[in-house]
Amino acid sequence: MEISRSVRRADLKAVGEIRRSLREWLRHRCRTDAAEVAELLVTELVTNALVHTEQGAEVSASLAAARLRVEVRDYASRRPRPYVPTADDGTHGRGLMLVQALADAWGVDVVEPGRGKVVWFELDGGLA
Template sequence: MAREPSVGDGAARTGTTEIRRSVRRADLKAVGEVRRALRELVRHRCRAETSDVAELLVTELVSNALVHTEQGAEVSVTLVATRLRVEVRDFNARRPTPYVTSADDGTHGRGLVLVQALADAWGVDPLAPGRGKVVWFELEAPAPA
C-alpha cells in the first residue's frame, strides 16, 4: 500500500524537503497519490510551471514502473534549494529506452520521450544484480516570483 509522504527529519536544518513512497505492483491509483504529494511538496516552493512538468514526468515514470515490471516501485522526491530530483526505483534491471512512437501505438511509448524533452537532466542507474534500477529526472525549481 502507498505510504503517506514523509518529510525528512533534517529538513529544517538542511533546507532539504523530501517524499518517499512505496507503490504496490499494479496499484495504478497510487500514481495520482504520488502526483498529489509532489504537488503539495512544491506548491509554495516552486513556480507553477515547474510543478506541472514535475507532475507529468513523475506520472510517466511511476506508470512505466508499474506497467512494465512485475513488482512495485519506490518513489523518492527531493527538493534542495532550487533543484528538484525525482527517482523511481523498480525491481527489474532491464533499461528503458525512449523511442518515437507511431500512430498505431495509441497512448503507449511516449513517457521517456517526454522525460527526455522536458527534464533538465535524467538517467537510468542500475543497482546491484537482482536489485533493479532507478530512473530519475531533475528540474530546476526556482521559487515563485
C-alpha cells in the same frame, strides 16, 4: 527536504495519489509551471515502473540548491529504452520521450546487479 512513497505492484490508482502528493509538497516550494512538469514526469515514470516491471516501486523527491530531483526505483534489472511511437500507437510509448524533452537532466542508475534500478529526472530553478 525530501518526500518518499512506496507503490505496490500493479497499483495504478496510486499514480494519481503520488502526483497529488508531489503537487502538494511542491505547492510553496516551486513555480507552478515547474510543479506541473514534475507532476507529468513522475506520472510517466511511476506508470512505466508499474506496467513494465510487474513489481512495485519506490518514489522519492528532493529539493537542494534550486534543483528538484525525483527518483523512481523499481526491482527489475531491465533498463528502460526510449521508444519512438507511431501514429498507430495512440498515447502509448511517449513517457520517456516526455522525460527526455522536459527534464533538465535524467538517467538510469543500476542499484546493484539483479536488484533493480532508479530512473530519475531533475528540474533546475523553478523553486519559490
